[in-house]
Amino acid sequence: MAIKSEQEYRDRVSKLRPKLFIGGKRVEDLTKHPVTRSVIDATARVYELTLDPRYTDTMQSVSHLTGEPISRALHIHQSRDDLHKRLDMARLSSQKLGTCNYRCPGNEMLPSLAATTWEIDHDKGTEYHRRFNAFLKYAQENDLVVSGSVTDPKGDRSKRPLEQDPDYYVHVVEKRPDGIVVSGAKQHATGAYAADETLVLPGISCRKGEEDYALAFVIPNGAEGVTYIGQYNPFSMERECESDLRVIGNPVYGQRETCLIVFDRVFVPWERVFMCGEVEYTQSFITRFAKTHRMNCGGACKVGFMDLIIGATQLMAEYNGLPNVSHIAQKITRMLQLNDTSLACATAAAFMGKEEPAGSGVFMPDETMSNIAKLNTNDGFWEVMALAGDIAGGVSVTMPSEKELDNPETRDYVMKYLGAAAPAHKRMRIIKFLQNWVAGLHGVGTYQGSGPSQNQMMVLYRIADLEGKKRMAEELANVHA
Secondary structure, three states, X not given: OXXXXXXXXXXXXXXXXXXXXXXOEEOOOOOOOHHHHHHHHHHHHHHHHHOOHHHHHHHXXXXXXXXXXXXXXXXXXXXXXXXXXXXXXXXXXXXXHOOOOOOHHHHHHHHHHHHHHHHHHHHHOOOHHHHHHHHHHHXXXXXXXXXXXOOOOOOOOOOOHHHOOHHHOOEEEEEEOOEEEEEEEEXXXXXXXXXXXXXXXXXXXXXXXXXXXXXXXXXXXXXXXXXXXXXXXXXXXXXXXXXXXXXXXXXXXXXXXXXXXXXXXXXXXXXXXXXXXOHHHHHHHHHHHHHHXXXXXXXXXHHHHHHHHHXXXXXXXXXXOOOOOHXXXXXXXHHHHHHHHHHHHHHHHHHOOEEOOOOOOOEEXXXXXXXXXXXXXXXXXXXXXXXXXXXXXXXXXXXXXXXHHHOOOOHHXXXXXXXXXXXXXXXXXXXXXXXXXXXXXXXXXXXXXXXXXXXXXXXXXXXXXXXXXXXXXXXXXXXXX
16 A cells, blocks of 8 residues: 555654754754654644545545555546545645645645646657656655745846846756756745655746746755755744743644755756746646645635634633623624635635646646635635634733743632633633734735735736626627617
């Protein structure tokens, strides 16, 4: 069976030695550093869910290459049902982790790679699709964690790649008989340092003359010339400095951890190159990845997070002794409305999906509905957090440490004054859990993941059939009579 166990993943990741820095210090062992360990624990939990009989239909599929059971994280959508089950996987993972499913970004690049490499080969007689299928089969047979990154640092946003430092975008610096050498960087790479492989897609729709930037390839963890520089923020510091992780908002799995990946003359064998120079296909790579990611990241992953926020907010209302107050019920109902609207749009994106391109065997979600799902979530997630903060009250950001419950000088005071309709220890745990959301990184992270609102607005306007709508209005208004 190709599907590996949680322990098999842990054994494998314990041997990885990427060149990684967090907070200005080299990380020598991923399994021991408190920040990187949370990425490993979250990823291991996904492996555990995949082998849980209760979730087999959601978390597993059958490889179209080998006919063997595989993790859905490595599956290429073959039908609308596949798209919907992938959506279910995203929501379930978020509900169980309260943070990123670190197999998600790479998973959502795989269909784009499958479809677009097929298209390039069909049009130009290249071998990219054969190479991609060989890599995919290898990843499926070994049940690898495949991360992925699209976003380049960009530098001066008013300039194209050739108008500034070339390393602001990943590009070819040398072509050899056996492969290419690349330099540049990718940012926001989610969990890449604890993944087996990292896929790289173009982060810009390239023009003629920018062939060196029209790149898609995959590299193994810790390839020579690759440096990972982890994100660092107050939540990183809290996890790094806190000896008792039980008092953290999300004790085991923490925040979504990302990194800047620097490519300093990294060699990539031709067998791992899936596009090199075909500028006219870069937009297809980006669009196909984006609509898949927006359906899942925007319309399902964040729905799972909102499920958790709504549940914690309802608990907080009950712990405060106000479970039946009408204005609180109205606010929680509004949270449910926002959550279910995002889920409905994502579900529509899956059920309105179609094979793309025709003949490839790869199914893509409906572009309009996937963008609508993400656009709704961008606004809705902030409102859900605001309502949660309103119901929880100021204590969600002013609460003393739960360690005061172990302090003989303060314990009785804290137990007395932070208790309500529920004892202080239960109330404080939910307050800290909510703080993880309402005062955390997830709001801005929701905008960043699969693109800010302006991106979706541009896509929706570009693909809308405005001419058709105009004709409908003209006909009914009898404009040309």
